[in-house]
Amino acid sequence: MSKIEMVDLRSQYHKYKGEIDAAVMQAMDDCQYIGGPEVGQFASNLADYLSVEHVIPCANGTDALQLALMALDLNPGDEVITSPFTFVATAEVIALLGLKPVFVDVEIGTYNIDVSKIADAITEKTKVILPVHLFGQAASMEAIMNLADEHGLYVVEDIAQSLGAEVYFKGDNRQAGTVGHIGCTSFFPSKNLGCFGDGGACFTNNAGLAAKMKMISSHGSRKRYFYDITGINSRLDTLQAAILKVKLPYLKDFIRTRQNVAGIYDALLMHLKDISVPERAVDSSHTFNQYTIRVKNGQRDALKTYLQENGIPSRIYYPLSLHQQKAFEAFCPGILLPVAEQLCKEVLSLPIHTEMKKEEAELVGKSIIAFFEKTKHKP
Known part of the structure; x- marks a missing residue:
């Protein structure tokens, strides 16, 4: 028996090597390494997969969280309720933006945020609930959305580990990340859908939020060299998009x-x-x-x-x-x-x-x- 791997990226690559190599070589021949057609095609394909209106590709999953929170026009000191049992990126972005992470304990069985404890953590400064759908399954989104509606809060879903999970929400099956106001994911190589480097995306059904996240990801610009707001530089490069476009159907x-x-x-x-x-x-x-x-x-x-x-x-x-x-x-x-x-x-x-x-x-x-x-x- 071959050596057991925690994650066997080599075997997966060799299984789809022909398609991936062809896609990469086509992108190389096109020489549009930033913003090439593969980026838009992948975003469109992912939107279809998720049944969501807008997908905004970006450089990594951490940036996706930052784009989402920046798009909500929050103020320094505003509070974001999230899980303490997760990778650092979730809380890191909250703190870097001058916001306050408010940690709520998790469930012993699912490892996801304990929705029964969220209400007690809501204050007049609370603006966002940011559940992390850990290890592959979603937190209790119907209860979270009910709380958000009751208190007038945004919901940003971190699905970096759970892309492809289906959520039963108000009688329908929805894709994780499409129930809240914004979903964020990572395409780190070991994820369910991984590229060959870093990559990420935000998605939403809100056209206004989508336009703002897209603008923020491009230095706060709608038109080249004209800047409406302070943004960041966060782009999914063409080669990674080409690889993800091949892998998404699988x-x-x-x-x-x-x-x-x-x-x-x-x-x-x-x-x-x-x-x-x-x-x-x-x-x-x-x-x-x-x-x-x-x-x-x-x-x-x-x-x-x-x-x-x-x-x-x-x-x-x-x-x-x-x-x-x-x-x-x-x-x-x-x-x-x-x-x-x-x-x-x-x-x-x-x-x-x-x-x-x-x-x-x-x-x-x-x-x-x-x-x-x-x-x-x-x-």
């Missing part, structure tokens, strides 16, 4: 493979008393950008070491909650978020990717079973 296949691997893990691990497999939300599908288990009774680090010694990679997403990070301590001194803090001590993400074979997933699962059998019989 996104449903990518997700299906990840779901199949998750099913194998579930079957092997769900009966272990020291393991909790990922909980499935009732109102969202799961695309499994990560398959993240909880390892109880302080055994997480020992299991990680055991897997590594047996040639199996794993990752800890995330070792420290954002509200405990030095960079954000001024925003939330002394705050306790017990679920996020517990998860940081228990979570372990297992290998999962679009080219993973059944026997590889079974080996990972059986290795975890062997670890617990070994520790159970330890004198």
Whole structure:
């Protein structure tokens, strides 16, 4: 058996190498490396996939969040409610714009923001709820939108890990990222839809917000060399757009493979008393950008070491909650978020990717079973 990879980008590339190489060479021959036709074509194709009116490509997922928040005309000190159990980019952008991140604890099973705790965090300074759809499934969007409507708030969805997830919203199936006012995603190589570098996008059904985000991404300019507002320089380059345009039609296949691997893990691990497999939300599908288990009774680090010694990679997403990070301590001194803090001590993400074979997933699962059998019989 070949070496097990956390994410096997090489095998995915070789599977689609002919199409990708042809698309890249066409872009090279056209020599329109910035703003080439592939960028607009990919944006249009992604809009069709998401059933959304406007897609604004940009340089990366962090910039996508910045574009979204800048488009909302917020003022310094305005508050943005978000999750503490996620990658730093979400809170980082809030702080960089002079806004205040307000962290709300998460659910122990889905790892997403606990909607039942959001209302208590809303103040007169609250302007945005920014849920992060973590590891592949969406937060409870119907409840979030009800709160937003009640309090007159914007909702910006961070779906960097959950592109392609379906959300059951008011009787309809919607794509994650299209329920709130703006959705933001990343095309980092390991994402469900990844390019060969950095890339990102915003999407919305609001024409005014779309026009403003597009303007902000191009130095605040609607017309070249004429600047209406202060913006940034954030563009998806043509080569990355060409690659993404090839891969987008396969996104449903990518997700299906990840779901199949998750099913194998579930079957092997769900009966272990020291393991909790990922909980499935009732109102969202799961695309499994990560398959993240909880390892109880302080055994997480020992299991990680055991897997590594047996040639199996794993990752800890995330070792420290954002509200405990030095960079954000001024925003939330002394705050306790017990679920996020517990998860940081228990979570372990297992290998999962679009080219993973059944026997590889079974080996990972059986290795975890062997670890617990070994520790159970330890004198």
